[in-house]
Each structure stands twice: as C-alpha cells, then as structure tokens.
Amino acid sequence: MDKYNDLTFEEAMEKLEVIIEKLEEGDVPLEKAISYYQDGMVLSKICSDKLNHIQEKMVQIMNEQGELVPFDLQEDEK
Numbered sequence: 001m002d003k004y005n006d007l008t009f010e011e012a013m014e015k016l017e018v019i020i021e022k023l024e025e026g027d028v029p030l031e032k033a034i035s036y037y038q039d040g041m042v043l044s045k046i047c048s049d050k051l052n053h054i055q056e057k058m059v060q061i062m063n064e065q066g067e068l069v070p071f072d073l074q075e076d077e078k
Contacts, residue, residue, distance in 0.1 A: 009050045012047050012050070016044060019040040019043070020040065
C-alpha cells in the first residue's frame, strides 16, 4: 500500500482502470491476477477514502462570519 499513498484520486482511478482492463482480458496468469486484484482493492479503498473525506468537507460551508456550519440542503416541498 505504501507505493500508492501519495496518489491523487484521479491517479488512483487511472491505475484501477488499467488493472480492471488487464483482469477483464482473462489471459493473466493466476499469481499475477491475484496481485492485480490485491492492488485493485488497495486502490479502491484509497479512492473511497478520498471521496469520503471530500464528502465530509462538503457537508459544511462557511457562514458570513467565516465559521464552518453544517450545510443542510432542503428540497422544495410541494
């Protein structure tokens, strides 16, 4: 996992897509397929963690005094 720690979300997604393409081809030796799968799971977790972190940030906005306050998106009720 250390080799992936400094990746951006976009870089991790690109690497994950390459792994998926290789696995979908089907002509990968079993040991290599297992290695790809493990790397893919690590990359998937990195992407998920980064998305969760951003989601937590998006739940708050700055008010006029510069304080972070919960952001509540209210839908129009009919």
